[in-house]
Amino acid sequence: MSTIAPKFRLGHFIASLTDNIFWGVVLFTLIGLPIVFIVLFLIELPEIDGKLLSPYLAVTYIADPSRTLPIIQSLIQTDFFKIVAFPGFGFAALIAGATIFIERKFLAKIQLRPGPFYCGKVEGILQLMADGLKLISKEIIIPAKADKPIFWAAPVLFVATAAAFVSLIPVAPGWVVADLDVGLIAVFAIIGFFPIITILVSWAANSKFPFIGGIRALHQMVSFEIPLILSLLGIVILTGTLNLSEIVASQAGIWWIVFLPIGAIVFFISILAELERIPFDLPEAESEIVAGWLTEFSGMMYGLVQLGSYVKLYAFAGLFVTLFLGGWHGPMVVPPFPEEIITEGITMGPISIKIPGLPLFSQEMLNGTLWFVIKTMGVIMVILLPRGVFPRIRIDLLLHVGWYKLIGLCFLNLFIALGLIYGGVLGPEGFIQ
């Protein structure tokens, strides 16, 4: 019979606890407090109710629940919140996690299997958490001859590049991390980094399967980048702007997929190729080259690459929605915030509390986010669907499709856009505004 901790003694346990507390206090006073004061000195604090928010005022406000909301509201508007939580990394990672689970269930239903079933009581809902724990507690094995610094950095860089891509996608009116004038060109610039990371991994691993997979990925991503770029030229001609928020705003009436269906189809096929999804998953073809460029990754490094690829999937689906499916536009379904709560406060029995700072989010923002998420999940489902339906195609056919068919269709799409303007249908003099 084995015991978990054979030499356990309560005295030692308490001594170690007090030891930890002592070092915690010492480090906080020596390092933590100076950092707090430096941060408070450097950060521009918001102004609430006409008073500049000092640290002491902030502490009193937090103690009073009815005054906490203005602080939260001013925090939500900062760049930090946008980057960390809502339209930025946290939101994207949440949708990526949901996508992983939905993909497994959805494919299982297509193939008449139950899918994840045992983790969590209901339909294996905790499978993702179990997988995360499994990945993080696995040993990371790196091949002896690998180029170690690059090999360690590549998964983190992959996630970070995908996150930079997410920052350009507008989710709701005014809710975008980086609202650039040349947003579309910035998207192309960031997409261009993914083949570089892939080829870095395949070279640094110093192994045959990653090398072959990396070369395949390079060919595929590079070949489909030109149809991807050219298929969006029609939209740029019709809107006259590269700013993604303005492109969404221009679709208040009719979505661009109605006028430019060929461009949308070409863009969708290019997305599948850029994301290395079936039928274009040659770089990770598991029945031919083990796992392609991911072969030598183990444990959490593999998990990070998977997270990055699903964040990238969300970003591409969001880009498709932004460009072709009208972004945040949709009928107003979110009910307006009740007026009497703002003017009279909440009444619960004898107590009535008036809370300033409500509503936290405007009705337009909630509605826009709702429609954006619905459309994005729809596009993600359509991207996931081929995995259950199609076989993998050969590399010469893939390159042939990319270079001969799709680029020709891109030019056709361009001439449709020109015809719409010069035929007087769209544009400044067109009869559809």
Add this chain to the structure above:
Amino acid sequence: MVGEIASSYSPVLLIFGFALIAMAPTLIISRMIAPKKRSNPVKFLPMECGQVPSGEGRTHFMMQYYAYILMFVVFDVMAIFLFAWGTSMLELPRTATLPILAFLGIMFAAMAYALHESRRRDIW
């Protein structure tokens, strides 16, 4: 003015840096809590489906489709040039479209010729 334009790009770099800072600890934690059992040289060999690896990892590999990479270098730049025209097309006079059509014709002809040459097996 220039500073304003440059600072509008800073969130992209900030989210990049945030993802780096947020994701690096997962590797460090994994390194701390993962077991390290029985180190032997076979464990750190490159994966070749259970066989003992033979030869170099970074071998010579026939890049049959190298022509496509070369074509990408040229036509990617040409495709991006078209966006400069596309953004300002609504303000330009209609006659300005004709030179662009000529440019498209040259691009298309060059692409067709390059694709035709890339199918020749004797030059690669």
